[in-house]
Amino acid sequence: MKNSGFTLVELLGVIAIIVIIFILVVPNVNMIVNKGKETTYDRQISVILNAAYDLSLKNSDILPKEDNIVYITLSELKEEGLVDADIKNPNTREPFNDSLVISIKRVETSYENHDKLAKKNGNYLYSIVKDSISPTSTNNKPIITLNNLTANSSGNYITSIDLNGTFEEATYKATSSSGEDLTDKVRVRITYNDTQVSSIDTKKAGIYHINYTVVDDNGVSNSITRSIIVADDEKPVLKIPGSATISINEETFDLMKDVICNDNSSYCTVETTGTIEFGKAGKYIIEYVAKDPSGNTTTAKRVITIE
Numbered sequence: 001m002k003n004s005g006f007t008l009v010e011l012l013g014v015i016a017i018i019v020i021i022f023i024l025v026v027p028n029v030n031m032i033v034n035k036g037k038e039t040t041y042d043r044q045i046s047v048i049l050n051a052a053y054d055l056s057l058k059n060s061d062i063l064p065k066e067d068n069i070v071y072i073t074l075s076e077l078k079e080e081g082l083v084d085a086d087i088k089n090p091n092t093r094e095p096f097n098d099s100l101v102i103s104i105k106r107v108e109t110s111y112e113n114h115d116k117l118a119k120k121n122g123n124y125l126y127s128i129v130k131d132s133i134s135p136t137s138t139n140n141k142p143i144i145t146l147n148n149l150t151a152n153s154s155g156n157y158i159t160s161i162d163l164n165g166t167f168e169e170a171t172y173k174a175t176s177s178s179g180e181d182l183t184d185k186v187r188v189r190i191t192y193n194d195t196q197v198s199s200i201d202t203k204k205a206g207i208y209h210i211n212y213t214v215v216d217d218n219g220v221s222n223s224i225t226r227s228i229i230v231a232d233d234e235k236p237v238l239k240i241p242g243s244a245t246i247s248i249n250e251e252t253f254d255l256m257k258d259v260i261c262n263d264n265s266s267y268c269t270v271e272t273t274g275t276i277e278f279g280k281a282g283k284y285i286i287e288y289v290a291k292d293p294s295g296n297t298t299t300a301k302r303v304i305t306i307e
Contacts, residue, residue, distance in 0.1 A: 042116055048074065049119040049126045051090035051104040063124060064106050074100040075223055079191060082088040101129040101219045129219035140177050140216050141222040142285040146170040157226040167200045168224060174214040186214045193267045205232040206265035206293045231294040236263035243303040251278050255286060259302030263292040281306050
């Protein structure tokens with residue numbers, strides 16, 4: 001009986017066709033992938049530039065006067081919640097460096113921008129400083145020091161103050177990598193519970209963050225943060241619903257519904273421990289733990305019955 005399998009010539013022909021298809025298709029696939037990365041990159045840059053514009057609208061005092069150039073950092077935009085904390089560069093698949101710098105320059109109304117790393121809004125041009133897209137060598141960064149404070153072993157500046165205590169400002173100094181005095185270019189921002197404030201109020205318990213940022217004339221930035229913990233010994237007030245009964249057919253239950261936590265710091269978190277085995281009859285004990293910025297806690301328990 002005659003064998004109906006492929007001959008060597010036929011097999012080589014099939015392989016040749018596959019190779020030709022591979023040669024034709026792979027470059028197109030790579031081109032599509034690279035084009036997608038480029039589009040995503042442009043979109044991310046646009047997000048950053050728009051965020052810088054939004055920040056300048058909220059803080060018009062940072063806009064440059066006449067021919068001056070003002071610099072802001074990606075770190076500041078993140079702190080304001082104007083960009084995602086993990087915004088990534090699609091080319092490297094890594095987050096953009098926090099020290100990425102955006103320059104703001106006053107330009108003529110007739111100016112036309114064709115740079116993908118820049119965007120014009122009104123009379124101002126917002127541009128990504130190209131050298132700052134990649135991490136900048138620490139040897140080239142300006143230096144900021146808090147003269148009357150000592151950082152802890154982790155390099156952080158943390159100060160604890162009793163409620164209604166006295167807060168002492170820190171004196172600071174900034175110099176460029178070449179030794180030029182940049183102290184007058186330091187921008188100071190204070191946040192409380194992720195909201196920008198004008199000063200430290202020791203009558204309110206909680207955690208304040210003071211951020212010091214400086215950008216040198218080459219667009220290279222650096223920043224340090226001082227944390228102020230205004231502590232008290234008053235526990236948060238936790239209110240939870242009473243026990244509840246749910247059907248054995250239920251698959252979900254919102255444990256946080258109608259849970260209320262109040263604290264004199266105006267900020268507290270609530271976490272739960274314990275699990276519910278849906279579809280299995282029984283009584284389940286759930287513990288709620290409320291915690292304030294000073295570390296004071298309040299606990300409460302409730303019973304969830306499945307029947």
